Amino acid sequence: MLSRTADSLFWLSRYLERADNTARIIDAASRLVAMPISYAGESNEWESALAAAGALEAFKQLYKEADRDSVIDFLAFSSLNSSSIKSCLETARNNARAVRTALTSEMWEAINAGWLDIKRYDGTKMDRPKLNEFLTRVKEACLRFDGSAYRTMLRNDVYYFSRLGVYLERADNTARILDVKYHVLLPAEAGIGGGLDYFQWSSILRSVSALTAYRWVYRESLKPWLIADLLILNEQMPRSLASCYANLSSYLDALSAAYGRQGASQRTARSIRTRLQNSRIDDVFQEIGLHEFLTDFIAENGRLGGAINAQYLV
C-alpha cells in the first residue's frame, strides 16, 4: 500500500483518539471546578486541562489567563489550535476523504456524519448543558468510527496502521494526564483520606473513563498507587500504557509478518513493552520516581512514532 495512504490512516486514527481524549479532559475539568474549593483544592483546573492536552504552551501565546471560556474555546473550537476537537475532526475527515477507498463505507459515513454534526457548534454560549451535549456527540462520533472500523475492516495492513495510530496516541494521552497530576499521586502529599485528594484522584480516573474499572479491579477505596498501577501497568485496562503497548506490539508484529520484514519500530515497541511488563508500581514510585518514569515514557513513545514513520510512512 502507498506510504501516504498508511500515513493518512495512521493520523486519521490519531486525531480522532485525540479529539475523544480532549473531550474527556474538558469534561473532567469542568466537573472539578464545579465543586466547592474546600473539596477540589485551589489549583487552576483549566490550566491543568491545557497541560494534560499538551496545549499549555500554545495557549499562553494567545491568552493571558486560563479561565473556563478561554480554555474551552481553545481546546474544543479554536481553529488556531491544530489539536482542538474541531480541528482534529476536520483533519480526520480530510484524511478520510483522501484515502476514502481504503475505508469501508461504514467508516466513511461515521466520520463524515460526525464531522457534519460537530461542525454546527461554533463555541458561543457554551453553558453546561450545551457543553455536555457537545462533548457527548464528540465521544459518540469517535465511538462510532472505532466501532465501524472494528466491525467492518479487513484484517490487513490497512487495519493495522489505523490501530497503531489509536494506541500510540492513547498511550501518549494517558501518560500526560498522569504526569500533570503526578504530584497529587505522590505518597508524601497524599493525606489520609482527605476529601481534596479524593476528588482529584477520581477526576483522573474519570478523564480516562476508568472510575468503574478501578472499583472492579481493586475493590478498594481510591489509593494513589493503585490508580497509577491501573493506568500504567494493568493490561486489562484498555487505556493503560501496558495495554496500549500490548496492542502496539501485536499490530507491529502482524505488519512484519505480512511484509516479511522487521525493523526499528518492532524492536522499539518490544523493548518498551518488556519494560512495562517487568515493572512493579512500588519501584516506579520509590526508585525511579513517577514523574521521571512518565517523562521518560512520553519520550520513548515519541521515538516509536518516529520509527513507525521512518519505516513505513514516508
Add this chain to the structure above:
Amino acid sequence: MPGAFDEMTLPDGSSRPGYEFLDSWLKATPPDLLALRRAEAELLFRRIGITFAVYGNTDAEERIIPFDIIPRILTKPEWTRLSRGLEQRVRALNAFLTDIYSEGEILKAGIVPPDLIYRNPYYRPEMAGLKLPYNSYIQIAGIDVVRVDADDFYVLEDNARTSSGVSYMLENREVMMRIFPDLFAEHRVAPVENYPEELLATLKSVAPPTAPEDPTVALLTPGPYNSAYYEHSFLADKLGIELVEGRDLLIRDNAVWMRTTEGPKRIDVLYRRLDDDFLDPLTFRPDSALGVPGLMNAYRAGNITLANAVGTGVADDKAVYSYMPDIVRFYFGEEPVLKNVPTWRCREADSLAYVLEHLHELVVKEVAGSGGYGMLIGPAADKKTRAAFAEKIKADPDNFIAQPTLALSTSPTFVDSGIAPRHVDLRPFVLSGADKIRIVPGGLTRVALKEGSLVVNSSQGGGTKDTWVLDQ
C-alpha cells in the same frame, strides 16, 4: 429552440424506434411515482457520495450533479454508425499527433497551417522526435457529439487531454438498475459495467515494451481538491490500482517508482489525470507542486507510458478541430463518418469580419477553453454583452472560433412542470490500446435542465442521464 429534433417523439406524436415502450410507460406512470423514484435516486447518489466541486464557489463545496431519471435511448443501427465514426476520429487524432511530432507531413502538404501547431500553447516541443510505443498518444478520449436530426451526428469537441465523466456513466447505470428493474426487463440494454476492465486492458497494452508481462498501472491525481477527485478515486478503486499523487512518486535511474509501506515499487503505466503543465516542474511549470521532478526524463527514456501522452492538447484545440475532416481524408483517404460543425476561424480576416457581423446568431468559443467557460451564445446574449465580447475577439482574434447555434436534439426530461423536452449532448468514451479500439456502448448524456438552454456543462446547471444502447 423551437422545432428542435426530439429523440423520442415525432412531430405527428408517434414514437421513434426504440422509444415505443418508454413513451407509453411514461404516459401511464403518474408524476408522483416519478418524483418518488427521483428522490430515491438522489438519495442513492448522496449515499454513494458522488460529488463534484465547483471552482470559485466555496459554499457549494460538494454538490451532486442533478440526475434525470428518464433514460436516453439509441438503437443498435444508430450506435453502430456512431461507434464507427468515433473509431475513425480517434485513429485520425492519433495519426495526426504522430505526424506533427515527427515528420509533419500534413503541415508540409499545406493542409494545416504550421503556425497553428507550432505557436499553439498545447504544442510541446519536448515531444518532437520522441517515438512513442505503438504511436499511441490518445488512449482515452471523450468525444462530445450532438444530433440535429435522425441521420447525422456532429462532433462538438474532441477531448484528447484528460476527459472526465465516465464515473457518471457507470454510476447512472447502477442507480437506474436499482430504481427501474422493470424497465430493464422490457429493453435489451447493452451493459457498460465492463468499462473498467476495458480501460485496464487498454492501459496495460500500451506499457513500454521493456515492462514485465503484467505491468504495474497507477492513476495520478492532482489530489482531493480537484473537482474530479471523486472520479479519480472511483476509477482507481474499480481498476484495482493505486491512486497516487505526485508526492507519492520518485524518479530513480530514470524510472518511476511509488513509495509504499514495503519500499519503492516500480510503475510502468501512469494513467494521469493531471494536465501537462503540472506534470514535471523541471520541464513545465516550475511552481507545480503536484507533479514529479524528473518524470519527463523517465518518459523520454521510454521507461514509463503516460496515458494520455504529453502534448495531445494540440489536437483538441478548437481551431485544429475545424480541420478534422481534412485530417481524416489526409491520413485515410476516407470521408469522415461524423460531421464537423461548420467553424469560422477568427484568425482569418474574412471569417473575423463575418463573425463580428453575425454575433447574434453564432456561438463563439475560446480555442483552448473548456467546461462552458469563456464562451458567448449570441442568440441568448443581450446587445451589451455581445458588444463587450466583440472587443475581446478583436483584441485577440487567434484565440476565438465561431459556430452556428445548432438546434441540439431534445430528450424527454422530468422537470418541475412534468415531462418536457430538454437539449442533450453525448460523450462516449473511446479507448485506444496497442491491440485495438474499445468503446463501451453508451456514454455520458448531459442535459441542459433549463428550458431552451443549450449549455449542458455540469458547472453551468446541466444534469446527466443514463444512456441506453439497445442490443437489438
